[in-house]
Structures are given as structure tokens and as C-alpha cells.
Amino acid sequence: MLNKKNKTYYFCVFFFCLFVLFLYGPTFTIVLLSFQGPDGGLTFPLNGVSTYWFEELWRGGSVVDIGSAFKRSIILGVIVMVLTVLLSVSAGLAFRKKFWGSDTIFFATVASLIVPSIVLSLGVALQFRLLDDFTKWLGSTFDINYINEFFQTTLGMFTSGLGAQLTWTLPFGLLIMFAVFNRFDKSYEEAARDLGATPWKTFKEVVFPLIAPSIIGIALFGFTLSYDELARSSQVMGAGNTLPLELKGLTTTVTTPVIYALGTVTTFVSFSVIGISIACYIWLKRKKG
Amino acid sequence: MMKFLKLKPSVGLLSIPYSLIFIFFFFIPLVLTFIISFWDYNEYSIIPDFIFENYSYIFKDCLNFQKDMCVTFKTYLSTFIFCFITWFFTLIIGFFVAYFLAFYVNSITWQIVLFLLCTIPFWTSNVIRMISWIPLLGRNGLVNDFLLSTGIVDAPQEWLLYSGFSIVLAFVHLYTLFMIVPIFNSMMRIDKSIIEAAYDNGANGLQILWNVIIPLCKPGIVIGSIFVITVVMGDFITIGIMGGQQIPSIGKIIYVEMSYLQLPAAAANAVILLALTLLIIWIMTKMIDIRKEL
Numbered sequence: 001m002l003n004k005k006n007k008t009y010y011f012c013v014f015f016f017c018l019f020v021l022f023l024y025g026p027t028f029t030i031v032l033l034s035f036q037g038p039d040g041g042l043t044f045p046l047n048g049v050s051t052y053w054f055e056e057l058w059r060g061g062s063v064v065d066i067g068s069a070f071k072r073s074i075i076l077g078v079i080v081m082v083l084t085v086l087l088s089v090s091a092g093l094a095f096r097k098k099f100w101g102s103d104t105i106f107f108a109t110v111a112s113l114i115v116p117s118i119v120l121s122l123g124v125a126l127q128f129r130l131l132d133d134f135t136k137w138l139g140s141t142f143d144i145n146y147i148n149e150f151f152q153t154t155l156g157m158f159t160s161g162l163g164a165q166l167t168w169t170l171p172f173g174l175l176i177m178f179a180v181f182n183r184f185d186k187s188y189e190e191a192a193r194d195l196g197a198t199p200w201k202t203f204k205e206v207v208f209p210l211i212a213p214s215i216i217g218i219a220l221f222g223f224t225l226s227y228d229e230l231a232r233s234s235q236v237m238g239a240g241n242t243l244p245l246e247l248k249g250l251t252t253t254v255t256t257p258v259i260y261a262l263g264t265v266t267t268f269v270s271f272s273v274i275g276i277s278i279a280c281y282i283w284l285k286r287k288k289g
Numbered sequence: 290m291m292k293f294l295k296l297k298p299s300v301g302l303l304s305i306p307y308s309l310i311f312i313f314f315f316f317i318p319l320v321l322t323f324i325i326s327f328w329d330y331n332e333y334s335i336i337p338d339f340i341f342e343n344y345s346y347i348f349k350d351c352l353n354f355q356k357d358m359c360v361t362f363k364t365y366l367s368t369f370i371f372c373f374i375t376w377f378f379t380l381i382i383g384f385f386v387a388y389f390l391a392f393y394v395n396s397i398t399w400q401i402v403l404f405l406l407c408t409i410p411f412w413t414s415n416v417i418r419m420i421s422w423i424p425l426l427g428r429n430g431l432v433n434d435f436l437l438s439t440g441i442v443d444a445p446q447e448w449l450l451y452s453g454f455s456i457v458l459a460f461v462h463l464y465t466l467f468m469i470v471p472i473f474n475s476m477m478r479i480d481k482s483i484i485e486a487a488y489d490n491g492a493n494g495l496q497i498l499w500n501v502i503i504p505l506c507k508p509g510i511v512i513g514s515i516f517v518i519t520v521v522m523g524d525f526i527t528i529g530i531m532g533g534q535q536i537p538s539i540g541k542i543i544y545v546e547m548s549y550l551q552l553p554a555a556a557a558n559a560v561i562l563l564a565l566t567l568l569i570i571w572i573m574t575k576m577i578d579i580r581k582e583l
Contacts, residue, residue, distance in 0.1 A: 008494060012389040016403070019386050022462065023410050026421035029431075033424055043429040091307035099301030101308065108311040114515060115319075116523020116566060118540045119559040123318025126325055126552060129335075163314035170310060199300075224412035231526055235547055247416045251530050263417040270413040278405070 027267060034260035042257060053261040066246065066262060073243040074269075076157055076165070077227040083162075084169045084222030085215055092177025093203070109171045117168075117231030124164045125235040128155040153238060160236035165226045172221040180214045213284045220277040224270055319563070326556035335552050343557035364537045365565075371453070371528070371538075372521045375460040379517050380510065382461065383468025387509075388502070390469075391476035404473070411466050419459050419530050426450040426458075451533030459531045464520055468513035475509030476502070511573050522566050 033040070037048025060066060095102060112120075131154045139147030154160070188210065192202045230244040237245060243266060250259050329338040351359040358366070386407065394400045410418065425431050426449040433445045448454055479502065487497050503510075525540030539562050546555035 009393055012385065012393050015385055016389045019382060019465075020406060023407065026425060026462070027410070027413070027418060029424050030417070030421040041429075043424045043427055044431060044434070087307045087310065090303040094301050094304035094307075097300060099299065099304070102301070102304070105304060105308050105311065108308075108315055112311065112315050114519040114566070114570060115315075116519065116540065116559075116562055118523055118525055118543050119322065119563050120315070120318060122543060122547060122552075122555055122559050123322040124314060125547070126321050126556065127318045129552070130321065163310065166310050167314050170307060174307070220412065228412070228414045228416075230415060231524075234526075234544075244414060244416055247414065248526065248530070251416065251420055252534065259420065263414070263420065266414050267417055271409075274409055274412055 027263075030260040031264045031267070033257055034264040036257040036260075040257055042255065042260075053257045054265075056256075056258050057261045057265070066243075069241055069243045069246045072157060072240050073227055076162065076242060077223045079158070079162065080165050080169055080226035081219050081222035083166060084173045085219050087166075088170055088173025088177055088218055089211075089215060091174055092181060093207075095174070095178065096181050109174050112167045113171045118234070120167060121164060121232050121235040124160050125155070128153070128160045128236065155236060156238040157240055157242070159238075161233050161238065161242075164232045164236050165229050168229060168232050169222045169225045172225065173218045176214055176218050176221070177211075180211050184210070213281045216277050216281045216284065220274065223273055227266075227270065227273075322556045322559050322563075325553050326560045328553040328556075330551060330553045333550070343554050344561075346554065347557060347561065360537075364539055364542065367536070368522060368538050371456060371460070372518050374457050375464070375521050376514060376517050378457070378461045379465045379468045380514065383465050383513060384472055384506075384510070386465070387469050387473035387476055390473055391479075407466060407469055415463055415526070416530065418463060419527060422455060422459065422462075422531070423450065426455055451531070451535065453532075453536065456528055456531045456536065459527050460517075460521055460524075463527065464517050467516035467520070468510075471512040471516075472506055472509035475506040479505050515570050515573050518569060519566050522569075523562060 033042070033044070033046070034053055035049050035051065036046055036053060037050045038052040040047040057066065091105070095106075135147060135151055135154065138144060139151060188206050189202055192206045197205065228244055229242075230248060233242060234245060234248075241249075247259075247262065247266075250262070325335060326343055327339050327341070329336040329340055329342075347361050349359065350356060351362055353359075390400055390403055390407075394403060423430070427433070428445045428447070428450075430449070432449055433442075436442045436446065437444075483505075484497055484501060487501050492500065523540050525538055525544045528536055528538040529541060539558065543555045543558050543562070546552075546558065
């Protein structure tokens with residue numbers, strides 16, 4: 001019936017190919033243009049082929065301190081990834097049974113995905129501003145020397161920035177856990193329990209190996225969404241900007257292919273992470289047999 | 290009571306760390322935003338108060354019908370138009386991509402591979418994906434080169450980049466995935482024998498699509514639509530970069546007010562934006578139960 005290779009089939013194949021071209025074409029163009037010769041501009045034609053703009057990027061020439069922004073983004077991405085895995089797997093286990101407050105948490109999870117990011121960013125910024133005011137007030141009222149002399153702000157990458165990003169990555173983690181446990185065969189677990197395994201042992205020996213490939217998926221979401229996150233963290237990163245924030249600034253100021261070189265580098269990092277994750281996923285699936 | 294005590298340690302406790310993050314970085318910030326939208330402010334600080342000026346300022350001149358439409362209404366109108374056009378295109382494209390994946394790709398492996406192919410860009414940088422349109426759409430870009438060399442136009446087209454067109458293009462480029470995933474999910478749940486039955490009863494392809502597949506995909510369509518509409522409603526980055534910082538949006542107003550430290554004013558705008566977004570979602574969720582769809 002539907003899988004007959006009729007006209008509709010070929011139309012759909014054509015449509016899909018166009019869509020893939022639409023998805024990847026532009027990225028491919030900037031990768032190509034990042035190898036512009038030294039005299040090249042932001043558009044075609046290529047004036048020779050060179051790695052000049054990558055060297056320029058490496059030297060830090062016309063661009064702000066990209067190296068440290070890059071490092072910050074990677075570190076934050078790894079922390080967000082680890083927390084996303086730990087928190088969403090544990091919450092996912094809890095959600096297998098209804099418990100007090102489970103509906104509220106579920107509501108918050110979905111709401112967090114659809115709340116406009118700028119609203120959330122503003123909210124977190126306000127919260128930390130009040131926290132600052134409160135800390136300063138504590139310092140002056142109780143004459144706490146340490147606060148009065150050294151305290152500047154609670155706002156920062158590993159406080160407000162981390163939290164704001166988690167509100168974006170955790171929902172994906174929990175929803176993946178839901179999808180996993182909705183299709184989970186409970187009989188293995190029951191067998192383990194019947195044989196006298198403790199809950200921890202059941203998790204470690206039975207449940208964890210079964211859900212391990214999906215955990216790779218959660219980790220992938222955790223890292224990549226944090227590494228590219230922009231809207232939610234825009235108001236709450238404090239002094240040090242992450243790479244996407246720097247990039248956004250560069251779009252208005254940089255007029256050389258160095259921005260394409262940077263784009264190529266970050267896209268390469270993203271693709272490597274995705275590739276490694278997919279490889280791990282396949283490996284774990286195979287191992288399970 | 291005894292039974293209750295025996296149950297501990299409850300597995301529900303495992304959700305506490307997760308919940309704490311949402312209390313501290315989601316509930317409290319939103320509540321604070323609502324409270325501070327009634328506060329007063331000056332150049333350097335925000336002052337606890339209970340005033341409505343932040344709100345009345347937003348709707349200043351809005352009820353005066355002799356004049357042109359006020360800035361707020363104009364901005365919302367422009368945002369709604371972006372929402373609608375983006376929604377339309379992401380729905381059409383997303384639906385057909387999902388349709389192809391679900392019904393025309395027979396092997397599971399290929400289904401996964403092609404699905405991943407659609408998903409991978411979602412895990413890469415949005416800003417990069419936006420600026421990658423510059424070499425194509427710019428004044429000396431490939432599209433203009435092509436149009437000029439074929440003689441279709443005799444001057445470079447300026448509306449291709451930093452315009453409403455490029456904004457919608459970027460939205461569709463970035464967010465069609467939000468439609469594909471839930472619609473594909475709905476399609477995969479359709480029992481193939483239902484389609485078989487319709488076919489055996491003499492329905493043609495179009496009739497099957499319209500009377501069987503689309504109604505059964507409704508939940509996926511609604512979820513996808515919610516994602517796309519909310520993300521466009523609150524956007525300030527895509528509209529900023531692709532609009533050449535010239536086209537207004539609500540998100541942008543909030544962003545600018547924040548940079549001038551007019552925090553209570555930004556909060557009031559945020560409350561209105563959030564209320565409108567929730568209203569749209571509420572209307573849409575009346576149609577389905579999201580929890581059943583996972």
C-alpha cells in the first residue's frame with residue numbers, strides 16, 4: 001500500500017533530500033569559506049585556499065579572548081552534562097511510581113521547556129540581584145568584614161549560569177527517562193528482586209545496564225545544549241562570557257572570515273561530541289546483545 | 290500510619306535534587322519577576338513598592354485610537370505575524386518529513402539514521418546556523434549572484450538578508466525539528482492495519498492522509514505547534530541577528546530594558562509575555578493530554 005514506489009514516494013524522497021540540503025547546506029558553506037585565502041571576504045568566491053583565518057583565530061588577532069571563552073564553555077558543558085545525567089536519572093527512577101508532588105514536578109518540567117528563555121533569564125538575574133543586596137545588607141548590618149571587603153556578586157557562571165542552563169537541559173533528560181521507562185520490561189527487575197537483590201544492587205546490575213544507552217543520549221543533550229545555550233544564560237553569566245555569548249557579540253562587529261573559522265571549530269566540536277555519543281550508544285547496544 | 294512508615298525510604302525522594310533545581314531556578318525567579326513588576330526603580334536600584342506604572346507605561350497611548358497603533362501593539366502584532374508564518378512553514382515541512390520517515394522508510398535502521406540526520410543540527414550552535422546564511426543571502430551572496438547572472442533581476446536584492454524574510458527562514462531552519470519529533474512520534478503509534486483497512490475499503494492516498502493520518506497525528510501537531518509558537522514568541526536573538534538589529538520583538542524590549550537596568554519595567558513586559566504565552570498554550574492543550582504522548 002503506502003510503500004509502493006509510486007509518484008508520492010518519489011516526491012517524498014525528493015522533499016526529504018531538499019530538507020536535508022536546507023539543514024546542512026548553509027553550515028557547509030561557512031566551513032568552506034573559513035578556508036578563504038588571506039584576502040578573502042565574507043562571501044564567495046574563494047580567494048585561494050588557506051588556513052590563514054584559523055591561525056588568525058588562534059593568535060586571537062581581531063577577536064576577543066576566544067580561548068578562555070571556549071574553555072569556560074567546555075567546563076560548564078561538562079558540569080551541566082554530569083548534573084543532567086545524575087538528576088534526571090534519579091528523578092526518572094522516582095517517577096516510575098506516583099508520589100507526592102510528582103504532578104507539580106512534571107508540570108514544571110514541561111513549563112520550563114516552553115517558558116520564553118528571556119523571561120527565565122530575567123527572573124534568575126532578579127533573584128541573584130536580590131541575593132546580592134541581601135548579602136551586602138548582612139555584611140553592613142552585622143559588620144561582617146569578609147563580605148564588606150571582598151563580596152561582589154553571587155551572579156556567576158557556576159551559580160546563576162549553571163542553574164539557568166539546567167532548567168533547559170533537565171527537562172530533556174527527564175522526558176528521555178519517561179520514554180525509556182514507558183517501554184521498560186519490569187520482569188528483569190522483578191526476577192532480580194525475587195532472587196534477593198537489594199534495590200541498589202537491582203539498579204546497578206539490572207536496570208542500569210538496560211538504560212545505559214539512553215543515559216548516553218541524556219549526556220549528549222546535557223553537553224551540547226549547554227555548550228550552545230545562549231538565550232537563558234544571556235543575563236546571568238556574570239563577568240565571564242561563554243562561547244555562544246561571545247559569538248553573538250561578534251556577529252555585529254567582526255567582518256572577516258575569522259568568524260567562520262570560529263564557527264567551523266565549534267561545529268567540529270559539536271559534531272565530535274555527537275559522533276562519540278552515537279558510537280558509545282551503538283557499542284553499549286551491541287554489548288547488551 | 291504504620292504502613293506509611295514501612296515504605297520508607299521512598300523512591301520518590303530521589304526526585305528531590307531535581308525538584309530543588311526547579312524550585313530555585315524556575316519557581317522562585319518567576320514569582321520574583323511577578324512581584325518586582327510592581328516595584329519602582331531609578332538609575333541604579335530597584336525599590337520595593339506597589340505601583341502599576343510599569344504596566345500603564347507599556348500600554349501608554351494604546352487606547353487612543355486617533356493616533357497610530359502604539360509601539361506595544363505594533364510589536365506584538367509583528368511577533369504574532371512571525372509566529373504564524375513560522376508555524377505554517379514548520380508544520381508543512383515537519384509533517385511531510387515525518388510522514389516520509391514514518392511511512393516510506395521501511396527498515397528501522399534507516400529510520401534511525403535519517404531521523405538522526407534531522408536531529409544533529411539541533412545539537413550544534415544556533416548562532417553559527419544563523420550566520421551561515423550570510424554567504425548565501427548577502428548582497429554579494431550566492432543567491433544574488435545567481436539571480437544577477439541569470440538576468441532575473443538587474444540589481445542585488447536587499448530583502449534577502451536582515452529582513453523579515455531572513456528571520457522566518459532562520460526560524461524554519463532552526464525549529465522545524467520541534468515539529469518533526471512529536472509528529473513522527475504520533476505517526477509511529479498509528480496501527481498500520483488501520484491504514485490497510487482504509488485502503489482495502491477503497492480510500493485513496495489523499496483520503497487516507499486527510500481522514501486517517503492527520504486526525505491521529507493531532508497530538509503531535511499540537512505539541513510541535515506549542516514548541517514553535519512559544520519559542521518564536523519570546524525570541525530576541527534570531528530576530529536580532531537575522532533582522533540586523535532593526536526589527537522589534539517583545540524579547541528584545543525586555544533585553545534592552547534589562548541592559549538599561551530598568552528591571553521592574555522589564556519584569557512587567559515579561560509578565561505580559563508569559564501570560565500571553567500561557568494563554569496560547571492553554572488553548573492548545575485543551576485539545577490533548579501531553580502526558581499520554583511520551
